[in-house]
Amino acid sequence: MPTILVSNDDGVHAPGIQALARALDQVGEVTVLAPERNWSAAGHPKTMHKPLRVKPVTWPDGRTVYASNGAPSDCVALGIMGALDLTFDLVVSGINAGHNLGTDVFYSGTVAAAMEANIHGVPAIAVSLGSVHEDQSPDQEEALALAGQVAARLARTVLEKGLPSHVLLNVNVPNLPPERLRGAQITRLGRRIYRDVLIRREDPWGRPYFWIGGEMPTGIPEDGSDVGAVENGHVSITPVGIDLTEYDFMDVLRAWGVEELLAVS
Numbered sequence: 445m446p447t448i449l450v451s452n453d454d455g456v457h458a459p460g461i462q463a464l465a466r467a468l469d470q471v472g473e474v475t476v477l478a479p480e481r482n483w484s485a486a487g488h489p490k491t492m493h494k495p496l497r498v499k500p501v502t503w504p505d506g507r508t509v510y511a512s513n514g515a516p517s518d519c520v521a522l523g524i525m526g527a528l529d530l531t532f533d534l535v536v537s538g539i540n541a542g543h544n545l546g547t548d549v550f551y552s553g554t555v556a557a558a559m560e561a562n563i564h565g566v567p568a569i570a571v572s573l574g575s576v577h578e579d580q581s582p583d584q585e586e587a588l589a590l591a592g593q594v595a596a597r598l599a600r601t602v603l604e605k606g607l608p609s610h611v612l613l614n615v616n617v618p619n620l621p622p623e624r625l626r627g628a629q630i631t632r633l634g635r636r637i638y639r640d641v642l643i644r645r646e647d648p649w650g651r652p653y654f655w656i657g658g659e660m661p662t663g664i665p666e667d668g669s670d671v672g673a674v675e676n677g678h679v680s681i682t683p684v685g686i687d688l689t690e691y692d693f694m695d696v697l698r699a700w701g702v703e704e705l706l707a708v709s
């Protein structure tokens with residue numbers, strides 16, 4: 445039986461991770477190790493200046509899972525490096541509350557957890573379910589169960605075919621009633637539009653402080669992109685590599701003579 449480490453960034457008690465663990469029980473031996481609090485949009489921390497703790501907690505269904513004071517990426521590192529004296533064939537992260545599309549992958553703790561697995565040479569899948577929309581909101585338990593089924597099917601395929609260990613699958617499932625959900629599409633990362641504003645206020649001592657935030661991000665629904673796929677009701681599956689090198693630009697830099705410019709004479 446394959447072994448699967450399940451984590452997330454919404455915290456160990458979030459409904460999404462419980463639905464994911466339940467769905468993956470059909471695929472392998474599931475161990476849950478996740479943050480004790482919500483780390484959404486916390487990116488990819490590596491905790492180096494304080495001790496990391498792992499403690500067992502019990503879910504409402506009676507399952508014993510593990511919670512850590514670390515970030516999602518810490519949880520995956522802890523699991524893979526043997527904090528629970530187990531080894532893992534696959535890491536699955538989610539089910540996140542809200543899509544992780546385009547440049548969201550740089551902020552997302554859900555995707556960071558999967559990337560951390562890749563850094564350790566373990567294949568990984570990140571799963572996110574779209575936010576609830578007023579006009580099309582299905583039963584949320586049903587929506588989570590459906591996203592869990594998508595994750596389980598993909599996990600089975602990945603374990604069978606063997607995903608390269610430097611590639612993660614970033615999966616986004618629209619939050620739609622099952623009858624309105626369309627098939628899966630293989631996509632590229634699309635373009636997000638953040639609608640953040642900088643809010644400047646003053647504390648009681650007259651010193652300025654700031655909030656960065658605003659409305660939910662939108663995106664450009666280009667064909668073939670993850671943004672476009674979920675906008676059209678498709679499940680989006682994007683293979684994301686951890687090599688961020690912009691290969692085409694290496695030749696441009698060479699043509700600029702940058703290597704000669706900086707040569708030590």
Ligand code: MN
Nearest residue numbers: 453454484540
């Ligand atoms: Mn989250």
